[in-house]
Amino acid sequence: MKISNKNYLDQLNDRQSEAITHLDGPCLIVAGAGSGKTRVLTSRVVEIIKKKKAWPNQILCVTFTNKAAREMQNRIAGYLDEKILSLPWLGTFHSVSAKLLRRHAEAVGLNSRFTIIDQEDQLRLIKNICKAENIDVKKISPQFVLSFINQWKNKGLLPKNVVAKKIPLEKAILNVYKFYQERLKILNSCDFGDLILLCVNMFENNSDILDLYLNNFKYILVDEYQDSNFIQSKWLNLLAKKHNNICCVGDDDQSIYSWRGAEIKNFLDFSKIYKDTKVIKLEQNYRSTQNILSAASGLIANNNDRLGKKLWTDSKEGELVKLSCYKNGKEEAVGISDTIEQSLKKKYSLNKISILVRAIFQTREFEERFLKIGMGYRVIGGTKFYERAEVKDSLSFLRIVYQKNDDLAFERIINVPKRAIGDSTIKQLHDWGRKNKKSLEDSALELIQLNKIKPKTKLGLVKILNLFNKWRSDLKEKKHYELMEIILDESGYSKMLKEKKDLESEGRLENLKELIRGMHDFDNLQSFLEHVALATSIDQDWNGEKINLMTMHAAKGLEFDVVFLPGWEEGLFPHQKSLEEKGDLALEEERRLAYVGLTRAKKESFISFVMSRMYRGDWVESIASRFIEELPEKNVKRNELREQNVEDFIFNQDIDYDQGVRSPGWARLQKKKLKRIK
Numbered sequence: 001m002k003i004s005n006k007n008y009l010d011q012l013n014d015r016q017s018e019a020i021t022h023l024d025g026p027c028l029i030v031a032g033a034g035s036g037k038t039r040v041l042t043s044r045v046v047e048i049i050k051k052k053k054a055w056p057n058q059i060l061c062v063t064f065t066n067k068a069a070r071e072m073q074n075r076i077a078g079y080l081d082e083k084i085l086s087l088p089w090l091g092t093f094h095s096v097s098a099k100l101l102r103r104h105a106e107a108v109g110l111n112s113r114f115t116i117i118d119q120e121d122q123l124r125l126i127k128n129i130c131k132a133e134n135i136d137v138k139k140i141s142p143q144f145v146l147s148f149i150n151q152w153k154n155k156g157l158l159p160k161n162v163v164a165k166k167i168p169l170e171k172a173i174l175n176v177y178k179f180y181q182e183r184l185k186i187l188n189s190c191d192f193g194d195l196i197l198l199c200v201n202m203f204e205n206n207s208d209i210l211d212l213y214l215n216n217f218k219y220i221l222v223d224e225y226q227d228s229n230f231i232q233s234k235w236l237n238l239l240a241k242k243h244n245n246i247c248c249v250g251d252d253d254q255s256i257y258s259w260r261g262a263e264i265k266n267f268l269d270f271s272k273i274y275k276d277t278k279v280i281k282l283e284q285n286y287r288s289t290q291n292i293l294s295a296a297s298g299l300i301a302n303n304n305d306r307l308g309k310k311l312w313t314d315s316k317e318g319e320l321v322k323l324s325c326y327k328n329g330k331e332e333a334v335g336i337s338d339t340i341e342q343s344l345k346k347k348y349s350l351n352k353i354s355i356l357v358r359a360i361f362q363t364r365e366f367e368e369r370f371l372k373i374g375m376g377y378r379v380i381g382g383t384k385f386y387e388r389a390e391v392k393d394s395l396s397f398l399r400i401v402y403q404k405n406d407d408l409a410f411e412r413i414i415n416v417p418k419r420a421i422g423d424s425t426i427k428q429l430h431d432w433g434r435k436n437k438k439s440l441e442d443s444a445l446e447l448i449q450l451n452k453i454k455p456k457t458k459l460g461l462v463k464i465l466n467l468f469n470k471w472r473s474d475l476k477e478k479k480h481y482e483l484m485e486i487i488l489d490e491s492g493y494s495k496m497l498k499e500k501k502d503l504e505s506e507g508r509l510e511n512l513k514e515l516i517r518g519m520h521d522f523d524n525l526q527s528f529l530e531h532v533a534l535a536t537s538i539d540q541d542w543n544g545e546k547i548n549l550m551t552m553h554a555a556k557g558l559e560f561d562v563v564f565l566p567g568w569e570e571g572l573f574p575h576q577k578s579l580e581e582k583g584d585l586a587l588e589e590e591r592r593l594a595y596v597g598l599t600r601a602k603k604e605s606f607i608s609f610v611m612s613r614m615y616r617g618d619w620v621e622s623i624a625s626r627f628i629e630e631l632p633e634k635n636v637k638r639n640e641l642r643e644q645n646v647e648d649f650i651f652n653q654d655i656d657y658d659q660g661v662r663s664p665g666w667a668r669l670q671k672k673k674l675k676r677i678k
Helices: 014-021 037-050 066-079 093-103 119-132 142-154 168-186 192-205 207-216 230-240 290-300 329-347 360-373 389-402 407-413 423-436 440-449 455-477 480-490 493-500 503-519 525-536 576-582 584-598
Strands: 027-031 059-063 089-092 219-222 246-250 278-282 321-326 353-357 377-379 547-551 560-565 601-610 612-615 618-621 636-638
Touching: 014 037, 014 278, 027 037, 037 059, 037 066, 037 219, 037 246, 059 066, 059 093, 066 089, 089 093, 093 192, 093 230, 119 142, 119 168, 142 168, 142 192, 142 230, 142 493, 192 207, 192 230, 207 230, 219 230, 230 246, 290 321, 290 584, 290 601, 321 329, 329 353, 329 360, 329 601, 353 360, 360 377, 360 503, 360 547, 389 407, 389 455, 389 480, 389 493, 389 503, 389 525, 407 440, 423 440, 440 455, 455 480, 480 493, 480 503, 480 525, 493 503, 560 584, 576 584
Parallel strands: 027 246, 027 278, 059 089, 059 219, 219 246, 321 601, 321 636, 353 547, 353 560, 377 547, 560 601
Antiparallel strands: 612 618
């Protein structure tokens, strides 16, 4: 085997060289943001082959995304001679597990042609089982059941291993889990969570199969190890126990996915599991300026659960991190857009500017502002606000109330939530409408009067048609945003989302609250609907100069010249719900998220918070996030409050956050507790 003439060891710093050349025994590479970990990982693979420590197919490389796997494969192939007969085993935990299971499917009760079902199929299967077991899916949604099943699988628990609490609900879900797994086996199928779980089960119950791979995999390398969960860690431990040549790369300060099951303790306890572990810290950053790195390092130093490191760079000090306070969310969007237009646009491409939010509903005010001034933007990792399903559903309710001949709106929401109005009924209404030149609503009324609708469907239709008429009467007496709240309540739409009890539904409820907040900016329903129609008709082309809008979670792994971090307020960031559910553990993860947000910036970083935000129609006072006080003063420039004669508003409040937080909505302090307001 030949190694390419390209010198993969060129221009490495001392710590990177050590990470690449220390090959034998367990190794933990603590790779700070922008420290070149992908280069280290791929170069380490090439070094193993160059030193003839193993053949390529005796090396296992595990990543968390297919994109990362492809990038590593291309880099490794670029360094190796084109005539090599094999490359390392390289893929995600799930793709490698699927490959192993297909080779030994019989060992887990499947055959090699098994199918891997997606979430839609999972929910359909769970729904059928719930019906068979007389479980009301309106009270216990399939999504809620699936979240329990996924949690159990991430913890390595098959139904026989689960010890259900004495709560009837959990016992019922465990029963569904048993039938669900049995049904999957009959269908010769498995879901995403099964891939790793069944693989571990196969290794534990078939020593001959495990020995086959223990002997084969002489070196194991893992990327983004801080994001691993219990079952993934167990999978690795089983495969590494013979040669003990396992190298895990990651950053404990960027562990932000506990809600997906990630356990940071896998990373922190690595040296306890593998004795004589070599720990190498990559602290030299090749992305950001020193001021940004110092601000991020000072912030994350407040966490206790970390191995500890301090990022530094050879590049210049750069601009100080800018900190601004605005009167409200709308002013915040205006202020940020003005900064981009008046100064940043001259220095940077819009494509290199990003606005990172804690919660996706925050994008609305920025989208509204950019639409108003004609500045291009794209929402990455999400959908533009007015194109989100729950927002379009709500707008359809408003459209049919405002204009009864709006058949498109009628068809979208007539069976949302479910009212036993199926496709055959919709077709019946369409046929009658075309024949008699009637709208769908009028067609429904006539068919009901003629008794041509099935009894069960008729009940659902009559109920919603009566609600349409009631809401039209309400519109004459109430504000359009008040009507929206009434519709979401009386239609059962809010109840439908609340009953699902999952993160996605919680996000959708937040978006609906944000929709209602946005409606306050318009005088009436007509002007609001016209605004939305114009906003959604704008060209969706992603090409050209556009600002990037996304959550901080979605930004992990990305980098931009300029990053704006709005909404740094108690209750929003750190998020109140997270703190209530997980306490200090959540606080540390929220701080890691702040660290991730800051370290996405290469040249300039802007943080902001507001004095008050609109919450359910009322202005609620906000206080600055505790993370702002934790930023080192020497790396931060505090800007004057826009249009206010306030010298030091809230920047240095003496606040007891544990006592000051209130629910629901944004954490807030009563006026008597606010200090230094002049």
